[in-house]
């Protein structure tokens with residue numbers, strides 16, 4: 001069934017470009033009406049781009065941070081990998097502080113630290129080359145994982161199904177092809193997904209500005225709905241699966257994802273719609289026991305007070321802007337990763353696929 005998928009045709013959108021000297025990031029604040037790249041010449045610029053959502057999406061921010069470490073390595077002098085590790089630590093901590101919820105950021109930085117430790121063991125081998133090789137490996141592994149998850153997740157979906165997705169989990173949020181959007185792409189190619197619905201995903205509108213634009217580039221018809229229309233859509237029987245991404249998957253199967261995911265899971269269970277979470281194993285955090293321990297990022301309330309720069313709320317009104325929530329494992333029918341599928345996840349089934357912390 002994978003021969004139905006022309007993966008190369010999904011590679012048109014490249015949110016992260018390493019030029020050899022700088023990191024170019026497709027500015028997702030400007031999409032879909034302007035295609036502009038932010039050129040980052042140092043790791044601080046990468047950290048700022050991650051915090052400002054010029055680049056966003058759990059896997060994508062990990063990949064960008066890895067290249068940020070490569071840029072930091074270009075900016076220091078160090079006799080060997082041991083000295084480099086000490087001199088680079090402030091830059092890694094600054095990158096890690098850019099956003100708290102997606103574990104992929106910390107996971108990628110831990111991979112970069114490990115690459116330095118390995119170079120250290122190699123008696124001061126070319127540690128800059130080791131960092132660049134690791135950043136490239138993180139990126140290529142993510143693309144391979146997405147392509148594998150696409151087919152794996154699609155295999156759960158019966159022919160002609162309707163699917164609702166949330167936020168953006170496509171090429172813009174990853175090294176390519178996407179996580180939940182990869183399942184939708186594979187499912188459409190195989191005739192398993194017949195109808196695609198995307199929630200606008202207030203307040204940053206990742207669904208309205210990014211997901212339906214990505215699918216349009218693929219020639220895939222998607223219907224945009226207001227977040228508030230999701231339960232009404234499910235009640236009408238048009239949707240058999242809700243398919244979403246993740247920012248952190250805990251040891252007991254609880255999942256942090258874009259705000260609004262939790263209420264989609266509640267509505268899905270009420271209406272007999274199945275709920276699938278799709279994420280690479282770099283999003284699994286077996287060291288975090290449950291979702292109530294996850295730090296939920298709260299962003300500027302101003303993101304709620306207007307749209308595209310024009311204010312929609314009266315002056316002086318208070319707003320609260322948590323941008324993630326936690327869906328408990330008992331509301332999830334399947335967690336799909338490149339390592340395999342955990343159906344009806346719980347601590348034991350998570351351990352059997354991912355081992356202990």
Ligand SMILES: CSC[C@H]1O[C@H](OP(=O)(O)O)[C@H](O)[C@@H]1O
Nearest residue numbers: 056057058169173245246257258
């Ligand atoms: C495959 S992206 C995973 C995840 O990241 C997004 O958050 P954000 O747009 O704030 O970076 C969203 O929660 C996606 O589901």
